[in-house]
Amino acid sequence: MRRSALRLIASKEILDTLRDRRTLFVSLILPLLLYPTLLLGLTQIIGTTQKNLNLEHQRIVLVGEVPEAVLNHLRAEKLDPVAADTEEKGLSKRLIDALAEVEEGEVPEAGRARLRELLTGRKLAGALVLREGFAGLLRLEKRAAAVLLFDPTDDQSKVARAKTVAAMRKFEVLCRDDLLRRYPQDEERLRFAEAPVAESEVEVASSSQKGAHSFAPLLGMLIVIMALTGAFYPAVDLAAGEKERGTLETLLVAPVTRTEIVLGKFAAVWVIAVVTALLNLVVMGLTFSKVAGMIGGGKIAFSLSLGAAATVCAILIPTAALFSAVALALSSFATSYKEGQHYMSPLFLVATPLAMVGLLPNVEIGYTLAVVPVANIVLLVKAMLLGSEAAGPALVAFGAMVFYAAVALGFAVAVFRRESVLFRTGSGRGFDPASLLAARQGLPRAGQGFLLFFVVIAVMFFLSSPVTTVGQAVGAFLKAQFVAVLLPTFVLARALKLDLRATFALRRPRWGALPPVLVGALATLLLVIAFQSYVMPKPTEAGAFEELMKRVTELPRWQLYLLVAFLPPVCEELLCRGFLLSSFRARFGDLQAILLSAVLFGALHLDLQRIPATAIAGIALGYVRLRTGTIVAPVLFHMIYNGTLFDLATDGYLQEIASWFGVPTNEMHLLLEKPPLAAVAAAAAAFAGAAVWLRLVEPRSEVAAPDAAAAAARPDDAV
Amino acid sequence: MIEADGLTKIFFDPKRGGEFRAVSDVSFTCQPGRIFGLLGPNGAGKTTTLRILATSLVPTSGRATIDGIDVAKDPAAARARLGFCTGATGIYERLTPREMIRYFGRLYGSPEPEVERRIEELLDLFALRPYADTSCGRLSAGNRQKVSLARTIVHDPPVLVFDEPTTSLDVLVARTVTEFVADCRTRKKTVILSTHIMSEVERLCDDVAILHRGRILLQGPVGEVKERAGISSIEDIFFSLVREA
Numbered sequence: 016m017r018r019s020a021l022r023l024i025a026s027k028e029i030l031d032t033l034r035d036r037r038t039l040f041v042s043l044i045l046p047l048l049l050y051p052t053l054l055l056g057l058t059q060i061i062g063t064t065q066k067n068l069n070l071e072h073q074r075i076v077l078v079g080e081v082p083e084a085v086l087n088h089l090r091a092e093k094l095d096p097v098a099a100d101t102e103e104k105g106l107s108k109r110l111i112d113a114l115a116e117v118e119e120g121e122v123p124e125a126g127r128a129r130l131r132e133l134l135t136g137r138k139l140a141g142a143l144v145l146r147e148g149f150a151g152l153l154r155l156e157k158r159a160a161a162v163l164l165f166d167p168t169d170d171q172s173k174v175a176r177a178k179t180v181a182a183m184r185k186f187e188v189l190c191r192d193d194l195l196r197r198y199p200q201d202e203e204r205l206r207f208a209e210a211p212v213a214e215s216e217v218e219v220a221s222s223s224q225k226g227a228h229s230f231a232p233l234l235g236m237l238i239v240i241m242a243l244t245g246a247f248y249p250a251v252d253l254a255a256g257e258k259e260r261g262t263l264e265t266l267l268v269a270p271v272t273r274t275e276i277v278l279g280k281f282a283a284v285w286v287i288a289v290v291t292a293l294l295n296l297v298v299m300g301l302t303f304s305k306v307a308g309m310i311g312g313g314k315i316a317f318s319l320s321l322g323a324a325a326t327v328c329a330i331l332i333p334t335a336a337l338f339s340a341v342a343l344a345l346s347s348f349a350t351s352y353k354e355g356q357h358y359m360s361p362l363f364l365v366a367t368p369l370a371m372v373g374l375l376p377n378v379e380i381g382y383t384l385a386v387v388p389v390a391n392i393v394l395l396v397k398a399m400l401l402g403s404e405a406a407g408p409a410l411v412a413f414g415a416m417v418f419y420a421a422v423a424l425g426f427a428v429a430v431f432r433r434e435s436v437l438f439r440t441g442s443g444r445g446f447d448p449a450s451l452l453a454a455r456q457g458l459p460r461a462g463q464g465f466l467l468f469f470v471v472i473a474v475m476f477f478l479s480s481p482v483t484t485v486g487q488a489v490g491a492f493l494k495a496q497f498v499a500v501l502l503p504t505f506v507l508a509r510a511l512k513l514d515l516r517a518t519f520a521l522r523r524p525r526w527g528a529l530p531p532v533l534v535g536a537l538a539t540l541l542l543v544i545a546f547q548s549y550v551m552p553k554p555t556e557a558g559a560f561e562e563l564m565k566r567v568t569e570l571p572r573w574q575l576y577l578l579v580a581f582l583p584p585v586c587e588e589l590l591c592r593g594f595l596l597s598s599f600r601a602r603f604g605d606l607q608a609i610l611l612s613a614v615l616f617g618a619l620h621l622d623l624q625r626i627p628a629t630a631i632a633g634i635a636l637g638y639v640r641l642r643t644g645t646i647v648a649p650v651l652f653h654m655i656y657n658g659t660l661f662d663l664a665t666d667g668y669l670q671e672i673a674s675w676f677g678v679p680t681n682e683m684h685l686l687l688e689k690p691p692l693a694a695v696a697a698a699a700a701a702f703a704g705a706a707v708w709l710r711l712v713e714p715r716s717e718v719a720a721p722d723a724a725a726a727a728a729r730p731d732d733a734v
Numbered sequence: 735m736i737e738a739d740g741l742t743k744i745f746f747d748p749k750r751g752g753e754f755r756a757v758s759d760v761s762f763t764c765q766p767g768r769i770f771g772l773l774g775p776n777g778a779g780k781t782t783t784l785r786i787l788a789t790s791l792v793p794t795s796g797r798a799t800i801d802g803i804d805v806a807k808d809p810a811a812a813r814a815r816l817g818f819c820t821g822a823t824g825i826y827e828r829l830t831p832r833e834m835i836r837y838f839g840r841l842y843g844s845p846e847p848e849v850e851r852r853i854e855e856l857l858d859l860f861a862l863r864p865y866a867d868t869s870c871g872r873l874s875a876g877n878r879q880k881v882s883l884a885r886t887i888v889h890d891p892p893v894l895v896f897d898e899p900t901t902s903l904d905v906l907v908a909r910t911v912t913e914f915v916a917d918c919r920t921r922k923k924t925v926i927l928s929t930h931i932m933s934e935v936e937r938l939c940d941d942v943a944i945l946h947r948g949r950i951l952l953q954g955p956v957g958e959v960k961e962r963a964g965i966s967s968i969e970d971i972f973f974s975l976v977r978e979a
Contacts, residue, residue: 260824260826260827261820261822261824262824262825262826264790264818264820265818265824265825265838265882265885266841267788267790268788268789268790268813268816268818269813269838269841269842270810270811270813270814270841270842270843271810271841272810434790434791434792
């Protein structure tokens with residue numbers, strides 16, 4: 016073997032791979048662009064659900080004579096302790112009887128199941144059993160016994176356990192401090208004071224419940240992976256493979272419509288995906304139960320009841336439909352089987368972190384997570400196997416999956432109608448990332464709009480850091496606006512050699528358009544505040560903006576207004592109503608472009624809960640931009656909006672002006688927190704009035720509006 | 735009959751600096767019982783023109799009809815009257831010739847007994863009977879092309895479109911194809927054939943249009959075209975035209 020030959024071949028292969036732009040794009044650039052957006056979204060969704068669990072109150076039952084101090088500590092930990100005697104008669108006796116059975120160690124299985132039944136049947140998250148003479152023993156400086164009953168397979172119960180343990184720890188500290196104060200020198204007493212309570216814990220879950228708990232998240236992941244791979248390979252074969260073998264053109268000249276072709280192929284992929292996934296799961300299930308028996312030594316068992324198996328199948332069917340549709344749509348882009356496989360990576364890239372959600376502790380399916388694709392599947396499987404109550408979210412999840420599948424299928428049909436995609440045969444053709452860097456008629460293309468959006472989010476993500484001082488808050492603000500928003504927008508616009516005037520609508524506004532813009536901005540602000548206070552509660556998440564609000568006194572006022580009311584309107588409008596809106600118009604049409612840019616504008620604020628409210632403002636901004644034909648109008652709108660909001664929130668000039676007219680401070684605050692319905696109605700009327708006004712002032716929309724229909728008829732890429 | 739009137743197709747190709755006219759104002763008529771040849775080098779716009787006729791592509795402007803049916807307005811009806819075959823047309827390798835013909839027969843909506851009758855007929859016509867139940871992937875190149883031809887005429891279309899049907903075939907298989915094309919004329923079909931092989935035009939076609947960079951440079955009956963150009967071979971005519979263009 017010659018080393019020179021080896022090196023020669025290796026270096027040529029590396030060069031060859033690096034020149035395959037598709038591989039580079041998919042394996043390097045795409046994750047870089049997608050992961051920040053994906054992770055930000057996920058952590059926020061999970062953050063809200065997890066937080067809720069710790070803030071929620073769990074009910075636990077207390078058995079025995081409970082000192083007041085223990086009770087107080089339990090309450091302080093956000094637990095709802097109820098005495099067994101106030102419950103149904105005899106609960107405490109039955110609990111103690113069942114407990115005795117467990118502790119004797121002979122019949123753990125049945126005893127545990129009975130305990131669990133006793134607890135879950137009464138919606139109790141756990142039980143704290145204080146043995147006879149608990150308080151008396153402590154008084155006599157004798158170790159007293161407490162038994163904690165909880166269910167390790169139930170998230171609420173686990174939280175309740177942690178809280179109870181914390182409360183007991185605090186109670187012990189209290190006892191010790193008391194002893195220390197009274198007898199500071201007594202060695203023997205101090206030894207006792209280290210641990211005055213002998214705590215023990217009993218897990219009430221039966222072995223099959225524990226088994227289900229260990230394997231449920233894994234099973235959900237497996238269903239996702241099986242359905243994904245089960246769908247993907249046939250989809251690539253039926254779409255890209257057919258193109259590669261030259262049979263697609265034959266099929267296209269037969270008198271069948273493209274919708275029929277796509278739906279036929281989809282049905283086939285779906286059936287194949289369901290069948291392969293089911294077969295895989297059966298084999299996997301058998302393996303699981305065998306492995307569980309081997310490693311658990313009888314303590315963990317895994318068996319799927321008929322009902323649970325039926326549920327898994329029921330979940331698998333829409334899951335497979337979703338993946339089949341997505342895989343078909345993606346692989347229709349490819350010209351060859353090999354290229355089709357490239358598109359598998361982005362799909363896995365997105366699906367994997369979503370599926371991981373199921374593995375996280377304390378995450379349960381709720382209405383929010385039910386609409387997150389893939390995550391909802393994993394969590395639903397987990398909930399079903401653990402026997403949790405989740406009928407409502409399950410329905411929502413099914414609906415969401417059907418909806419996503421329908422959207423993906425619509426997308427696949429659209430792809431099949433595009434000539435440029437269907438006939439993109441031949442050597443090395445197909446999706447070329449370089450095409451993302453080619454402009455058309457001086458305006459950006461839709462793909463470039465999305466590219467810019469993900470770049471901005473990624474830059475924001477990598478720039479973000481915790482904010483504690485006012486200097487950091489100002490720095491974060493400047494960085495976000497200049498480096499994350501303005502810089503990429505400008506660089507991409509220059510790199511694409513765009514017509515800057517057309518792209519950013521750099522035109523002079525007409526004076527007549529300014530009054531309705533002003534009225535519209537104020538009306539929109541009040542409507543958005545009303546939306547947040549009545550429809551969707553405003554989140555309390557702390558960001559740079561909130562930090563600035565808290566520290567307004569530390570900076571001169573004019574600087575604050577510059578930072579909040581001047582800078583973001585200019586930068587964000589150039590991005591959203593400039594680049595993004597222009598890029599989406601030719602492809603999607605005006606209305607869709609406004610909606611899409613509004614949602615992305617909402618997403619730009621990196622807070623999921625804020626998206627709806629921000630998007631409402633974004634729609635108004637998009638309308639103003641297209642109606643007036645100039646970026647100046649939405650910039651002005653945005654400045655008035657931000658300025659007024661900031662001023663109101665920090666008791667600024669408006670407060671002062673209001674006080675001249677004798678309006679009390681708290682009424683101005685009310686406007687921000689819970690605006691009176693009369694004011695909201697007035698704002699709605701003003702909003703509608705401003706829209707009509709604008710229509711009268713600017714009877715036509717922008718002159719150089721690209722015709723969406725004509726653009727749609729024009730294929731995007733070469734054949 | 736095929737009538738094309740001012741067909742134009744514009745693509746967007748960033749690599750070619752934006753808009754690219756693949757076909758520009760192309761008009762011609764193909765009569766039944768005659769073979770119309772579309773001659774031009776690679777990239778002249780032959781395939782794009784034929785794909786417009788086959789309704790796979792929608793023309794940017796202009797109009798094409800097949801037996802009076804506008805391909806843009808009623809593509810399904812136009813496709814039903816059309817047989818389309820290219821040199822690169824693939825066949826499903828995991829199906830047998832019989833299954834392949836049956837699949838397309840059904841796609842064209844023929845009644846079941848008619849499909850079965852047609853299968854037998856085509857198997858005999860192309861001498862495919864011995865291989866009828868072997869998967870297509872295991873057939874020789876010649877037999878695969880025969881399956882492809884059988885598939886093209888499974889619905890007995892009055893109009894046939896051949897896009898470079900002999901490219902990438904060896905001489906023996908190419909012979910089968912050209913014989914089949916000639917046979918279509920005797921059966922009074924309307925035939926349009928694109929090729930970059932000059933001799934094929936001389937041997938097969940009644941009419942010819944010379945296509946270069948999306949435009950027709952010269953068209954008419956083969957004899958007339960030769961006469962008009964004052965040159966005896968199509969190849970010489972082609973080169974003199976291309977040089978001028």
